[in-house]
Amino acid sequence: MINVTAQEADNLAAHLQQTRAQFDDANLEKGGSMMVINTMPCHFLSDNKCTVYDYRFAGCREFPALHLPNFTKRIFTTFMHYNRCPIIYNVVEQLKIETGFIETVINPK
Secondary structure, three states: OOEOOHHHHHHHHHHOOOOHHHHHHHHEEEEOOEEEEOOOOOOOEEOOEEOOHHHOOHHHHHOOOOOOOOHHHHHHHHHHOOOOOHHHHHHHHHHHHHHOHHHHHHOOO
């Protein structure tokens, strides 16, 4: 889920030369004061690359957020992007080696 602020939506709508209403209707779901991108993967992801990189949302700038606290509480989301994000792929593969997971699977005791 990608949260979007009003300022972020304004900036990207202007970049895309859309009205804010057009942008919201095509790209966002709203609930109370929250706005989120309405598709997974995001509309702006093509060939695993952001097509609006300079205008991307704060959550995208932090992605995959492995540096933020409570990583283990976001593990499902992390694995959802395993095949799409080279950072997540490489970190998970390294964790397999460091924890002995690969050896355990290959040579069960």
